Amino acid sequence: MKTKLMMLILVPLMWNCKENPEAAKPKIEEAKQEIQTVTALPAIIKELAKFAEPTFSDSTNIDELMMFKELDANGTVTPIDMERAVDLYKAMTKPAQAAEMPIFEIQNTDNSILPIQGKGFGGVIWANVLVDRKTLEIKKVAFEHKAESDDYGAAMTQTSFENQFVGTKINLEQNTFSLQKAVEKAVDDGQIIDGISGATMTSKGAVEMMNEGLRTYRSYLEGE
Numbered sequence: 001m002k003t004k005l006m007m008l009i010l011v012p013l014m015w016n017c018k019e020n021p022e023a024a025k026p027k028i029e030e031a032k033q034e035i036q037t038v039t040a041l042p043a044i045i046k047e048l049a050k051f052a053e054p055t056f057s058d059s060t061n062i063d064e065l066m067m068f069k070e071l072d073a074n075g076t077v078t079p080i081d082m083e084r085a086v087d088l089y090k091a092m093t094k095p096a097q098a099a100e101m102p103i104f105e106i107q108n109t110d111n112s113i114l115p116i117q118g119k120g121f122g123g124v125i126w127a128n129v130l131v132d133r134k135t136l137e138i139k140k141v142a143f144e145h146k147a148e149s150d151d152y153g154a155a156m157t158q159t160s161f162e163n164q165f166v167g168t169k170i171n172l173e174q175n176t177f178s179l180q181k182a183v184e185k186a187v188d189d190g191q192i193i194d195g196i197s198g199a200t201m202t203s204k205g206a207v208e209m210m211n212e213g214l215r216t217y218r219s220y221l222e223g224e
Helices: 002-019 022-039 044-054 082-093 153-157 200-215 218-222
Strands: 066-071 077-080 103-106 113-117 124-132 140-146 177-179 191-193
Touching: 022 218, 044 066, 044 082, 044 103, 044 113, 044 124, 044 140, 044 177, 066 082, 066 218, 082 103, 113 200, 124 200, 140 200, 153 200, 191 200, 200 218
Parallel strands: 177 191
Antiparallel strands: 066 077, 066 103, 103 113, 113 124, 124 140
């Protein structure tokens, strides 16, 4: 969409530039500014870009950083545009179960951001999970919520809780994580997660979301 818009605006001006180079220069600069205004990145895309690449800035070309895909209810993955990806992401942050999920592939790497959706004590919770799709290692996690209690469940967004999931390889056959209070430690328990003090329901919801949400992407990850 961005490329087509740029061509529609710039091609006629470039033709005029051949006829009258000096007169066309100001118009070309105005056109470039117009393109930048029209294609201003949505806040969601900026947030995800910074999550994946901390050096991201407004001058970064998003087309060179990220590719957008969709995973449907049948496990089929198809390329989509940024607008569709944003709509899918917004739907995922609402209470209703999302039927389709967006995928944000980071260019020139094996990393993808896989958003997942779940339910906490106060309502919908979700997370952005940066995954190496070749090794299935979780590189980074960021939890978000709508209505978890400030003194308890909201602690799911703290780095100390999120980092417990980082470095673990996703198990697509069974649960990758277990909540400490729900199991006795054993060799085959997988990665044990210490729950948030005073927020058992939120902790349980976060662990279930990680297990079930990441398995949702099984066809995508196995196809890599």
